[in-house]
Amino acid sequence: MFKKILIANRGEIASRIIRTCHSMGIETVAVYSEADANAPHVKLACEAYLIGKPRVNESYLNVEKIIEVAKRAKVDAIHPGYGFLSENSLFAKVCEENGFVFIGPTPEVIEKMGDKLQARLAMEAAGVPIVPGNSTPLFELEKAKEVAETIGFPLMLKASAGGGGIGMQVIQNMNDLEKLFDGNRKRAESFFGNGAMFLEKLIENPRHIEIQILADHKGNTVFLGERECSIQRRHQKVVEEAPSKFVDNQTRKNMGETAVKAAKSIGYSNAGTVEFIVDDEKNYYFLEMNTRLQVEHPITEEITGLDLVEQQIRIAFGELLNIQQSEVELKGHSIEVRIYAEDPVTFYPSPGKVTKLQLPTGENIRHELAIEEGLDVSPFYDPMIGKLIVTSNLREESIEKLARALDEYEIEGIKSNIPILKEIIRHPEFNKGNTTTSFINNYLSLSHK
Incomplete structure (x- = not known):
């Protein structure tokens, strides 16, 4: 197994990856900008290196500096997380050229699926339904x-x-x-x-449903159920849940097998997500493939019991999948909401010092955080500061638990989108499962659109 991994990212995903590495006995190297000198992921890693000024092109997108740190720290592999360089085929190639394993698919696959037109052509050739x-x-x-x-x-x-x-x-x-x-x-x-x-x-009144897959270097590929990601604002996901209330067992099987076929057709390895647009009649069409870990991956972990970061690392090391499709079992219902440092009326970012942070606690309540009490939220990066994930046996129980957790979630010093999340979760149409991509426009206050 790898002895040391560099995480080429920041925020909650960097901390998330570091925790799994440590549980596997792998040493970790964090990189950080001047704005993130006191960030949680910096404190959590075994080693941490300053790579530049706050702006991303001078730090987290600085390939030359990241590779320089990887060499100095003598790491075996680099995990890109999501965003930043995670779907940059040139970065994946540079990692390989410098002797570091890139924890993700090959540069060729990243490049092909990163271009939506190339991806459409590839999926059409593979017999995957496209819009x-x-x-x-x-x-x-x-x-x-x-x-x-x-x-x-x-x-x-x-x-x-x-x-x-x-x-x-x-x-x-x-x-x-x-x-x-x-x-x-x-x-x-x-x-x-x-x-x-x-x-x-245009597929009108659609749902955005995605299938998580895992694939090793020998072509063994499994799907891990679906995630319902339809509640979006300006094409950005806000609430995700697994499984989808809308998807029946046969549709789940069909979509999963289609996602596996899509992955195999391009020689995919590692964790990936095949995203579909689904109409009212449960006809589904390929939307895109994300060749990385998704922001919403925790809800899949919660209902399958699998650590997707661990799976990524083991596949990158060359191990074969240790799970077969018949062994994948979905248990319970999990919902994730994204916590943003932004004004809930204007949606402008709300940087500043977090003067108070009180988190809800309880069984099957999970937090992924980029902040701590007393730390500053930087204006230089995406305003997502955390994720709240709740899981119960039934969807109704998860909704109730999430509503209580949001009531108990306290952040002071900055504004957050928690009022919007409360409105979504408590809406009768959300409880009914009427979660199409037009949900916010159809049901929320005008100020939230």
């Missing part, structure tokens, strides 16, 4: 208009290299396309260095 649309890059409005007429409205305009909802827009008619195409193309170019766009038929 009707075009599979060639669009750079000019006139060509986009021709494609739109062929597919028919309403449509979803997407950036080929996009993520996080950037460059994504609902197009109801030709006027929308004329108004929005160039702006979204330029935004994609600015964020991703790639302005290629494409159009897909």
